Amino acid sequence: MNSIVNQLSTQGLHAGYDKRTILDNVSLEIPPGSFTVIVGANASGKSTLLRSMARLLPAQSGRVLLDGADISSMRTKELARRIGLLPQSAVAPESITVIDLVSRGRHPHQGIFRQWTQTDEAAVQQALADTRLTALATSAVDQLSGGQRQRVWIAMVLAQDTPLMLLDEPTTFLDLAHQIEVLELCTTLNKTGHTLVAVLHDLNQAARYGTHLVAIKDGTILAQGPPAETVTAELIEATFGVRSRIVEDPESGTPLIIPLAHGAVQG
């Protein structure tokens, strides 16, 4: 259990803000090498779970483990070399350039004197290329469109080059084409050896792109497993309060959720 496979898991995790507990006894394993997608209704605890796993939020009780070691006892910089996080709402300082912001992803890899190595430069260049931002490198971030800005933040996480990447709603603010682009990029990253955990709002996108699905409601896990085995009409109703029919996506063969007419369950 102590070898480095970047296995992230939680054991009996309780977490929340102030005295309010949002996550209630969550035990979860993120399969190494998976593209895990967390789905759930608003305020179900999706982001809280992601933030706890990145140690942005301390556990009230229970543990978050990385390869068997409690992350609360790991050094912050060491953790940042293994887990990268895209927060939900990040603000860029005024007039900062794209390449400068993306290069901040290299922070955990840099020493006291902040030397800039070939590896740093290569990681930044690769991240910019992967997010198609190379041509915009010297633009100011606050001059970009919402979609471009989101790609800049993703590029920063890519430049961090961590084996585990946690993405809190990476497709928000993006139009459909850019959403698909980001999700395809996630799939590519996943195939090149990164373990990804993302909070997504769109269920059908979650079922199509995720290799592992976690459904969460009121801070507890309702189901986890490969989408093809976990997505059922019962689960969708329990998670979202919506009656639906599940068919096979003719394009990808993954489950496709079709809400019924007047399918919202009055609760």
Added chain:
Amino acid sequence: MTQTPTKQLTAASWPASTRFLKIPGSRHTLRVNLRSLTVTVTLAVLALAVGFWSLTIGDSTLNFSDVLAALRGQADDGIYRVVVHWRLSRITLALLGGAALALSGALFQTLTNNPLGSPDIIGFNTGAYTGALIGMLVFQTSHTGSVLGAMLGGLFTAAMIYLLALRKGLTGFRLIVIGIGISALLGSINTYLLLTAKLESAVSAAIWGAGSINTATWADVLTVAVVLLVCLPFLARLSGDISMLPFGDDVAISRGVQVDRLRRWMILLAVALTAGVVSVAGPIAFIALVAPQIAVRMTKTGTIPLPASAMLGALLLVTSDLISRTIVAPTQLPVGTVTVVVGGCYLVWLLINQSRKNRA
């Protein structure tokens, strides 16, 4: 690297002002912002030039060769006393003190992520003044007494604001609002102390309260120099982490910055830097507030640059000192009266600028 480039990439370019300097004998390079560097060096040269020019000006106007001779110890006793004992000490104090105040302001503003988060706004200076007043008026102590009183008053205020603001997590806005509240409270205590004091002590206390370096001694210079020397290595060590704070806590933490510990260090350093200056020169207003904000606009870095802020602080204070002792000569105004005008101009400019931005 887990990512391997699949094809030859056209490299993205860095902004023209970013340069890479090879570190001799290492395969690493240093990334520098040429614009920041130029601004910092220019400000430093200007500050020193104004300081040197200031040495020649006063009751007895001297020429540059007199000053140079005095600095080399080759002038006659009279000129030597004027240049080295009277003028050089206060000018050195203006340069070092300006830099220290500006650094303190830069730290507080980065910490609170708010351009108003400066030690003079959040009540720290008022607290130091309270301490000095108690030292001066109640205990009738010497110069050392007021220095000590200011130091203790400042530290006590900082601790109080910190503890009150900490209760629900240390957010910048809380720190500022609580600081303003405490500042008002202490302000009324200060007025009370002044009103009940004897006239003579009240007048000297009021001059101190405006922020004055008219009576600067080499001991005062030493106090500020020691504080700067102690703080600078820590600042250099933390500067990388500090530059991650403007991106927000989540981004900073997940890039490996221990935000809470960093904040405590920054508060400690910022408080020490102002306390050093305030204790010997009184609460010189607005340098800490203005210098970092102008510096960030000059360097266009987006995040407050510590070195450029320090140099601008030195330039502002040494210039203010020159104005304060010449504008109504032979009377010497407390330098704080000039920096208040500088600060006022800045706030007016900020208001105009802001309303223009809002209209656009």
